[in-house]
Every structure is written in structure tokens, then in C-alpha cells.
Amino acid sequence: MWQEESxxxxxxxxxxxxxxxxxxxxxxxxxxxxxxxRTDIKLESLKEDIKRFxxxxxxxxxxxxxxxxxxxxxPLPSHPAVPPEHLKEPLVYMRKAQGSWEKRILKSLNSxxxxxxxxxxxxxxxxxxxxxxxxxNEMGTDEPDxxxxxxxxxxxxxLEVLINLRNPxxxxxxxxxxxxxxxxxxxxxxxxxxxxxxxxxVELGLTTGQLGIDDSTQVxxxxxxxxxxxxxxxxxxxxxxxxxxxxxxxxxxTALRAELWALILNISSQPEDILYYEQLKTNVIQHDLLxxxxxxxxxxxxxxxxxxxxxxEDYLYQVxxxxxxxxxVLGHFAYxxxxxxxxYIRGKLGIExxxxxxxxxxxxxxxxxxxxxxxLCFLYNEPSKLYQIFREMYVRFFxxxxxxxxxxxxIVSLCLLFETLLQTYLPQLFYHLREIGAQPLRISFKWxxxxxxxxxxxxxxxxxxxxxxxxxxxxxxxxxxxxVFAFRAVNLMEVTSLAAAEAVxxxxxxxxxxxxxxxxxxxTVT
Amino acid sequence: xxxxxxxNYKGYGLSKGKEREQRASVRFKTTLMNTLLDVLRHRPGxxxxxxxxxxxFYWCDxxxxxxxxxxxxxxxxxxxxxxxxxxxxxxxxxxxxxxKRFRKQLEREAGKLExxxxxxxxxxxxxxxxxxxxxxxxxxxxxxxxxxKPVARSQGKGIFLFRRLKDIMDWRKGTAGKKLxxxxxxxxxxxxxxxxxxxxxxxxxxxxxxxxxxYVAQRYIENPYLIGGRKFDLRVYVLVMSxxxxxxxxxxxxxxxxxxxxxxxxxxxxxxxxxxxxxVQKTSPDYHPKKGCKWMLQRFRQYLASKHGPEAVESLFSxxxxxxxxxxxxxxxxxxxxxHCFELYGYDILIDQDLKPWLLEVNASPSLTASSQEDxxxxxxxxxxxxxxxxxxxxxxxxxxxxxxxDLMWNDGPVSREEGVPDLSEMGNFVTNTHLxxxxxxxxxxxxxxxxxxxxxxxxx
Numbered sequence: 001m002w003q004e005e006s007x008x009x010x011x012x013x014x015x016x017x018x019x020x021x022x023x024x025x026x027x028x029x030x031x032x033x034x035x036x037x038r039t040d041i042k043l044e045s046l047k048e049d050i051k052r053f054x055x056x057x058x059x060x061x062x063x064x065x066x067x068x069x070x071x072x073x074x075p076l077p078s079h080p081a082v083p084p085e086h087l088k089e090p091l092v093y094m095r096k097a098q099g100s101w102e103k104r105i106l107k108s109l110n111s112x113x114x115x116x117x118x119x120x121x122x123x124x125x126x127x128x129x130x131x132x133x134x135x136x137n138e139m140g141t142d143e144p145d146x147x148x149x150x151x152x153x154x155x156x157x158x159l160e161v162l163i164n165l166r167n168p169x170x171x172x173x174x175x176x177x178x179x180x181x182x183x184x185x186x187x188x189x190x191x192x193x194x195x196x197x198x199x200x201x202v203e204l205g206l207t208t209g210q211l212g213i214d215d216s217t218q219v220x221x222x223x224x225x226x227x228x229x230x231x232x233x234x235x236x237x238x239x240x241x242x243x244x245x246x247x248x249x250x251x252x253x254t255a256l257r258a259e260l261w262a263l264i265l266n267i268s269s270q271p272e273d274i275l276y277y278e279q280l281k282t283n284v285i286q287h288d289l290l291x292x293x294x295x296x297x298x299x300x301x302x303x304x305x306x307x308x309x310x311x312x313e314d315y316l317y318q319v320x321x322x323x324x325x326x327x328x329v330l331g332h333f334a335y336x337x338x339x340x341x342x343x344y345i346r347g348k349l350g351i352e353x354x355x356x357x358x359x360x361x362x363x364x365x366x367x368x369x370x371x372x373x374x375x376l377c378f379l380y381n382e383p384s385k386l387y388q389i390f391r392e393m394y395v396r397f398f399x400x401x402x403x404x405x406x407x408x409x410x411i412v413s414l415c416l417l418f419e420t421l422l423q424t425y426l427p428q429l430f431y432h433l434r435e436i437g438a439q440p441l442r443i444s445f446k447w448x449x450x451x452x453x454x455x456x457x458x459x460x461x462x463x464x465x466x467x468x469x470x471x472x473x474x475x476x477x478x479x480x481x482x483x484v485f486a487f488r489a490v491n492l493m494e495v496t497s498l499a500a501a502e503a504v505x506x507x508x509x510x511x512x513x514x515x516x517x518x519x520x521x522x523x524t525v526t
Numbered sequence: 527x528x529x530x531x532x533x534n535y536k537g538y539g540l541s542k543g544k545e546r547e548q549r550a551s552v553r554f555k556t557t558l559m560n561t562l563l564d565v566l567r568h569r570p571g572x573x574x575x576x577x578x579x580x581x582x583f584y585w586c587d588x589x590x591x592x593x594x595x596x597x598x599x600x601x602x603x604x605x606x607x608x609x610x611x612x613x614x615x616x617x618x619x620x621x622x623x624x625x626k627r628f629r630k631q632l633e634r635e636a637g638k639l640e641x642x643x644x645x646x647x648x649x650x651x652x653x654x655x656x657x658x659x660x661x662x663x664x665x666x667x668x669x670x671x672x673x674x675k676p677v678a679r680s681q682g683k684g685i686f687l688f689r690r691l692k693d694i695m696d697w698r699k700g701t702a703g704k705k706l707x708x709x710x711x712x713x714x715x716x717x718x719x720x721x722x723x724x725x726x727x728x729x730x731x732x733x734x735x736x737x738x739x740x741y742v743a744q745r746y747i748e749n750p751y752l753i754g755g756r757k758f759d760l761r762v763y764v765l766v767m768s769x770x771x772x773x774x775x776x777x778x779x780x781x782x783x784x785x786x787x788x789x790x791x792x793x794x795x796x797x798x799x800x801x802x803x804x805x806v807q808k809t810s811p812d813y814h815p816k817k818g819c820k821w822m823l824q825r826f827r828q829y830l831a832s833k834h835g836p837e838a839v840e841s842l843f844s845x846x847x848x849x850x851x852x853x854x855x856x857x858x859x860x861x862x863x864x865x866h867c868f869e870l871y872g873y874d875i876l877i878d879q880d881l882k883p884w885l886l887e888v889n890a891s892p893s894l895t896a897s898s899q900e901d902x903x904x905x906x907x908x909x910x911x912x913x914x915x916x917x918x919x920x921x922x923x924x925x926x927x928x929x930x931x932x933d934l935m936w937n938d939g940p941v942s943r944e945e946g947v948p949d950l951s952e953m954g955n956f957v958t959n960t961h962l963x964x965x966x967x968x969x970x971x972x973x974x975x976x977x978x979x980x981x982x983x984x985x986x987x
Contacts, residue, residue: 137755138788217965254828255835307900308825311754311784377754379832459828 015070024066031059065241069266072472073396089337089405098337098404101161106341108152116148124288132285140313146297151367155449183419184441191417203249206522211251212463212514232256249470251463258379264469265392269385277384280322291359295320299370312377316370319387329361332395337405371453372398375461401449409474414448415441417478429489438498443505444481460513483520552918556585560895565909600866605916609867614857616890618742619652619677628856646849646885653741660743671746751877755788760875764850769863771938778931778966779904782821827963846883847960851936870912921979930968933959
């Protein structure tokens with residue numbers, strides 16, 4: 001009891017510390033001072049009156065949202081003496097694996113740099129600066145020669161690393177036995193089974209209305225849709241983050257989605273946010289990074305070739321180039337098992353004073369990275385708002401999809417969850433695919449790393465991401481991947497090679513996400 | 527090559543009253559080598575005839591129509607894919623004339639408000655005859671951009687933009703202008719020398735016996751709705767089965783065609799920016815065939831709904847319905863409504879930033895060549911459903927409101943989504959039977975439809 005209390009006071013102290021440095025604090029202070037003019041604020045009961053004022057004017061709600069946001073994003077420390085590495089990743093062997101993966105990436109980047117004799121960063125000549133500024137809204141029309149650039153890594157390279165991950169404290173034995181895993185991932189992490197998932201995703205149950213199912217043309221809107229939209233409007237009027245998060249578990253109406261997501265992520269476009277974005281833009285104009293070419297190449301290879309996202313090509317450059325300069329992103333490395341790569345000023349290798357993070361935000365893009373941004377262009381077209389939303393989505397969710405950690409939403413856990421679900425509930429299918437050399441994870445990995453972006457139809461993808469935000473977890477990606485295999489099981493049982501299995505699962509664009517999830521979780525006989 | 531008269535008269539049997547007899551097989555003919563041919567060939571019971579063979583169904587091109595329609599006899603059951611004088615709707619100068627006339631008529635009969643519903647066509651002047659009217663309008667609105675379009679060409683050929691009268695003067699002095707000038711001169715002479723009297727052409731004119739091409743000058747829409755910084759237009763398919771009475775169907779699917787380059791008014795010489803025709807885009811240096819540069823209408827509708835809300839989208843789409851219906855009504859009395867004819871039109875619509883739709887043009891022969899797999903499927907389904915409605919197999923009762931992806935939009939009067947006879951006194955609750963950009967579950971609908979038709983047939987013995 002005493003332990004819990006001290007934990008709570010520790011958390012409160014930490015959150016207060018964090019919020020004190022935010023712009024919200026400054027605003028609250030200003031509001032408190034301004035409120036002294038009001039007649040209903042009396043000196044005798046100053047504290048109570050100001051608190052009451054905050055309640056009625058909606059400022060308390062804003063504070064609530066900020067606290068809720070902090071709670072959702074930052075893990076609570078279990079003990080004051082916990083070293084910072086444990087916040088990033090408690091398991092030593094995972095930390096080591098992530099470290100060596102990062103070394104490989106950096107080596108690859110440096111060697112590309114040396115091969116092409118291009119500096120990692122350089123100041124742009126004034127003429128180029130002017131040109132870029134003029135072309136800012138149509139960078140997609142540029143066709144720089146990117147043939148020598150290769151993406152630093154692709155999801156399948158990362159998969160190989162995960163397959164070779166081993167816990168040194170866990171004796172699997174050299175020969176396959178009942179203790180070795182049948183799937184590709186050989187790490188004994190705890191993952192949920194279907195009964196536990198049913199508890200977690202209780203709002204996706206058969207008796208609860210869902211957007212994506214109960215708004216289809218055959219269902220009269222009076223049954224669910226109209227009421228759901230009304231509640232959504234109410235949630236927005238109240239500006240309550242926690243309520244919004246609960247609400248989108250049943251899906252978000254198309255017209256309200258942009259605002260709801262902004263509310264859940266606690267994004268409000270303040271003038272200082274717009275200024276910050278403009279500053280990043282100036283940064284991009286003044287300095288040219290090697291990483292920029294990687295970004296260009298990725299956008300051209302993936303989003304530009306997509307039938308639906310090609311339209312947003314220019315927005316993707318505007319977001320991703322600024323993202324790579326944004327040092328505030330470095331903050332998320334406190335709870336990310338990854339660490340930002342360091343580089344040294346030319347000629348000062350190894351000297352700490354001349355170490356810089358490269359790229360400035362510490363995130364090296366890989367093949368397909370731009371697909372994290374593309375679906376958001378559907379909702380936001382004002383560049384600074386789009387940027388903020390993407391940045392927040394990245395530091396809350398997407399980073400977990402390409403770093404090695406034991407977190408339940410980390411990619412390793414997702415892979416293991418996927419494989420376990422398949423083995424447990426579709427053993428015949430799993431065994432068959434394994435026998436023909438088509439390990440299911442080899443096919444589903446790319447879906448999960450990209451959070452299904454580019455594989456599902458956009459409206460279905462947005463319904464899926466509603467649930468990611470609603471449950472503050474990425475586990476739903478693994479469940480969906482298993483549900484897709486379950487759906488196509490009959491065809492998959494007939495294939496005899498990995499290539500044929502890939503072909504059966506090549507096109508997911510016709511899938512309806514919510515019925516698949518519901519059937520897999522709630523309607524399959526276990 | 528002359529065509530024999532009475533091509534189809536071979537005593538195929540008189541049709542029995544109003545009932546259409548079922549044919550053992552349908553002989554079809556077409557000159558197109560694209561999606562249409564695939565669809566026709568796959569239709570059960572349809573047999574291709576070539577060259578001189580007799581046909582029951584001909585998907586012809588307009589040039590054949592022009593040369594042969596008037597002296598081809600067609601049996602009662604025979605169907606052909608164009609109306610004789612479709613150009614009243616599809617040639618820009620005729621369409622403008624018809625629309626202007628219809629608007630005046632509406633104003634007389636129903637007042638200014640109703641007539642204003644016809645204001646979906648940007649101000650257009652026919653050249654050369656309305657040149658002076660155009661100059662007057664031009665002078666009244668300095669600084670706006672105009673677009674010059676040849677009346678009869680397609681695929682974006684011959685189009686250019688201009689802002690200064692000087693540009694048009696230069697154009698007049700150029701080859702096109704010479705035709706303009708000579709035509710004006712002819713008109714002037716015609717006024718001075720009444721017809722019949724000796725018309726002495728100068729030797730200069732005799733040199734220039736080039737066919738005169740008509741152009742229209744149209745006000746360019748400078749504030750188009752942009753997505754991703756790009757301009758786009760919408761291609762929508764409307765099937766007209768007859769003009770008198772007017773029966774028109776609207777297909778649920780269609781697409782938005784994007785320009786490959788970013789929209790800006792500073793580069794009006796860049797043809798590629800302003801013209802969204804796929805044919806023009808294909809020649810742009812930026813064009814990548816894999817890119818496609820098309821969005822299905824469902825995607826477009828969803829995008830708009832997430833930006834502007836469902837009510838704004840409903841209102842936009844009902845404004846588009848208004849465009850289709852009014853444009854067809856304006857030529858209803860002019861087009862020769864032959865019962866053998868039907869026509870599948872491709873409407874080009876541009877949306878501006880205030881979410882107002884504008885009619886760019888109507889195509890009598892919309893492209894049926896597929897630019898991608900998705901496009902192929904769209905056009906295949908579109909053509910299959912068109913043939914279902916043409917109903918050579920005499921399966922339909924004629925009372926259907928939906929066939930596959932087509933919804934009956936106008937049946938000598940508005941068609942309501944609700945079942946039963948619409949109660950027109952409650953106009954406020956009237957919802958039109960159109961579903962543009964909505965879910966197209968045509969396969970399911972067709973299955974249900976044909977099953978029930980079969981059932982009805984069995985029941986009636």
C-alpha cells in the first residue's frame with residue numbers, strides 16, 4: 001500500500017516536471033493571471049476560485065488531456081533507482097541485439113557515403129536554396145538521379161535479424177525439440193492468446209456496434225450509425241482525449257476522424273507549432289542531408305507508385321524532410337530500445353565534443369518508411385498539422401515496428417503473437433505452410449512493419465488505425481494478419497510453394513478489416 | 527465503299543406486337559478492338575459477324591453512322607450504339623446553343639431561379655460567329671483566363687489558353703486565324719451580295735480552300751478544386767436509352783483523372799498542367815504508366831467526405847445529377863429519338879474550390895481502352911451492364927430501377943430512391959435514385975435480379 005502510494009507520487013512528480021516545461025504550463029499561468037480581472041475571483045478563496053474557473057472554461061480539460069497523453073506515451077518507472085536503459089528496454093540481450101543492428105545500419109550508411117563521395121550533410125549553396133524554396137510545394141516534379149542510392153535496409157533484412165535473435169538464458173538445445181518454436185521467432189516472450197485478446201478488444205465483440213460492419217448499406221443507420229455519429233460530435237464538443245480514445249474503438253465516422261485523432265494525440269495547432277514547422281522547413285532549405293536522397297528514393301519507389309497515394313507525393317516530401325531535421329524526436333529514444341546514430345565532424349572521429357546525431361532526429365528511413373505518412377494525407381492537408389500528427393503517431397506507435405524490444409507492441413512480440421495465434425488456432429494450415437517452405441511470417445512481416453499501409457484499401461486502413469489509437473496498442477496488427485490467413489486458409493492449403501502462397505496473399509485491397517477481426521476473435525470455435 | 531441498301535431486310539419475321547421475342551443468338555458487330563470486344567465476345571449467345579454480314583447489334587463509330595445511318599434499314603429488334611444527331615449534345619458549339627436556348631425557355635416557364643440551375647457551363651462563345659460578343663465579354667472582365675477549344679476534336683488536341691487579346695490576334699493571324707478571317711470575309715460578302723448573285727472571289731481566297739474549323743472560347747475555371755496540389759476532372763458515365771420519353775441511367779463508378787503536374791496559373795503554356803485528359807498526360811515527360819493518375823470515384827467521394835462532411839458531398843453530387851438531367855433535357859427535342867438507338871455518354875465534370883461542379887463536355891464515344899487493371903474491370907463491368915439494359919435477350923420487364931451498376935436516373939420524370947410511386951407533393955423528402963461514387967455491389971444485384979426475372983417467367987407459364 002505504501003509502495004503504491006510512493007509509486008503514484010513519483011509518477012505525479014515526473015509528470016508535473018514534464019508538463020512544467022510545456023507551452024500548456026505557460027498558457028495556464030497566463031490564464032490564471034488574466035482571471036484575476038474576473039469579478040467572481042475573490043482573494044479569500046483564490047485557489048478554489050481559480051480552479052473553478054479552469055473547470056468551467058475548459059482549461060482543466062486541456063490539462064487532463066495533457067496528463068492523459070503523458071500517461072499513454074511514457075512508461076511509468078517501477079522504481080526510482082531504475083537505470084534509464086531499462087526504460088528503453090529491460091532485457092539485456094535485446095538491447096545488445098538492437099545495438100549491433102544499429103551498428104550494421106550505420107556501417108551501411110557510411111559506406112554508401114564513402115562510395116558515392118557524398119557528405120552526410122552539407123550546407124546548400126544560396127542558389128540551390130532559392131530554387132528549393134520556389135519548388136517547395138512541388139518537389140515531386142524533381143527527378144534527381146537516385147540510381148546510385150539504395151535504401152539502407154528493407155523489411156526483409158530486418159526480419160533476418162529477428163529470426164536470429166536468441167535469449168542466451170534460454171536453452172533451446174541444438175536439435176529441434178518440443179521446446180523450440182515451430183515458427184521463425186525463437187524468443188520466449190509472453191503473448192496473449194485469444195481469450196485474453198477477447199478481453200482486451202472487448203469493444204470489437206459481436207454484440208457491440210462497429211463502424212466497418214454496422215454502417216454497411218444493408219443496415220439501417222438508425223440501428224447504430226446515427227447514434228454513434230451523435231456521440232462522436234459530443235465527444236468533440238467536450239474536447240476530452242480519454243473519451244475520444246474510448247470512442248474510436250468502435251470506429252470513427254469519416255467526417256469526424258481528423259479531429260478525433262488530433263484530440264487523442266493531443267495535437268492542437270498553436271502558433272508556436274506552426275512556427276516550429278517553418279523553422280524545420282528553413283533547416284531543410286539551408287542544409288542538404290544524405291538522408292534526403294534516401295527519402296526521395298523511398299517516396300518515388302513506394303508512395304508515388306501507389307494507385308491512391310501518388311497524389312500526395314509532394315506532402316510526403318514536405319513532412320519527411322522536415323521530420324529528419326526535428327531534434328524534438330530525440331526525446332522518444334528515452335523509451336525506445338533504439339538509440340540515435342552518432343556521427344562525428346569530419347576529422348574528429350571518436351572525439352565526444354564533435355559528435356552529432358545523424359540524422360538530427362536520429363531516425364534512419366528504410367524502404368517503405370514513407371507509407372507511414374501517406375494515409376494521413378487523406379485526413380490533413382495543412383502541412384504543419386499533418387506534420388504534427390505524423391510525428392506524434394511515429395513517437396507513439398510506428399517506432400516500435402522497426403526496433404528490437406520486448407514491449408508487447410514491439411515488432412518481435414507482434415511476430416510471435418502472429419505465429420502463436422496461427423499455430424494454436426490453425427495448426428493444420430501452419431504445418432502445411434511450414435512443410436512447403438512458406439513460413440507464414442515471411443509473408444505477413446511486411447504487412448505488420450508497415451501497419452498494413454499500402455496493402456489495405458485506404459478506408460479499411462483508417463478503420464484499423466482507429467483501433468490502434470483506441471487501444472493504444474499495435475497488437476491488432478498481428479491479430480489481423482492471422483485473421484487474413486484464416487480467411488484465405490482454403491486456398492492456402494492447396495498451394496505447394498512459397499511463391500504460390502505469396503500469390504494467394506498478394507492482393508489485400510478487397511478485404512474488409514472489421515468483419516475479419518470479429519470473426520477471428522469472437523466467432524471462431526476454439 | 528458503298529453499303530448496300532436494305533442491309534438487314536431479310537424477312538426475319540415480324541415482331542409480334544409489343545413483346546420482344548427472344549433470339550436464339552445475337553449477331554454483333556463492332557470496329558473497336560478493346561474492352562468492348564472482350565465483353566461482346568464473352569457474352570453468352572452472342573456471335574460476331576464481320577464485314578458484310580447481317581447484324582442485330584452494332585457498336586459503331588460515329589463516322590460510319592454519319593455515312594450510313596440514313597440508308598440502313600433496321601428491324602424492330604436491332605440496336606445501334608449512337609443517336610443519329612448526337613452531336614447536338616457532344617459538339618461543344620451545338621451544346622452551348624442548345625443549353626442557352628433551354629435556359630431561356632426555363633426562365634420563361636419557371637422563372638429565374640429554375641433557369642439558374644443551368645449555370646453549370648462556363649461562359650462560352652462560338653468562333654468565329656460570336657467573335658465580337660466574345661471581345662465585349664473579354665473587355666468587361668480583364669485579367670481572367672480563357673481557353674480555346676476546337677469544337678470537334680478530342681483527346682485534348684488543339685487546345686490552348688490565353689489571357690491577352692494579343693494572343694488571340696496572333697492566333698487569328700496564324701492558320702486558324704486565316705480560316706477565321708476568310709470566313710468572316712465570306713459572311714460579310716454574303717451580306718453585301720445577296721445569295722444567288724454573282725460572287726466574285728478574289729484570287730487570294732481561292733488559294734485558301736482549307737476546311738474551316740470551328741472553335742469555342744470558354745471561360746477558364748481558375749479556382750479548380752485541388753487534391754495534392756493537382757488539378758483533376760471527373761469522368762462519369764450516363765446511358766440514354768431514349769430521348770422521347772427521356773430515359774437515362776447513371777453508372778455508380780467512374781473516375782477522377784489527375785494532371786501529372788502541379789496546378790499554377792503562372793504557366794498557362796504548359797498544356798500538361800491544365801489538361802487532365804489521359805491522352806494528353808500520356809505524352810507528358812512526367813508520365814509514368816504505372817502511376818495511372820486516376821482515382822476511382824468511391825475513393826474521391828470518401829476523400830471529400832472526410833474533408834467536408836457528408837452533407838456537402840451529398841449536395842455536390844445532387845448538383846451533378848442536375849447537370850446530367852438538364853443537359854439531356856436541353857437536347858431532348860432536337861435529337862432524333864430512334865427506338866433503335868441508345869448511347870453511352872462520358873461526361874467530363876470539373877469541381878471548383880467552392881464545391882460547384884462545372885460541365886466541361888459530353889463525349890459520345892468515351893474511351894473504352896483500359897489504362898490499368900482496375901480501369902479494365904471498371905470498363906468491362908460498365909459495358910456488361912450497358913448490354914444488360916439494352917436487353918437484346920429480352921429478359922427485363924422494363925420496370926427495373928437498377929441493373930448492375932446502373933441506377934435509373936430519369937424516366938420521363940425524376941426517379942425516387944423509395945419504392946412505389948413518388949409522392950411529388952412531398953418534394954422535400956424526395957431522394958433521387960442516383961448513387962454516384964457509392965458502393966457498387968453489382969454482381970450480387972444482378973444475381974438477384976435475374977433470378978427473380980427467371981422466377982417471374984416460370985410463374986407466368
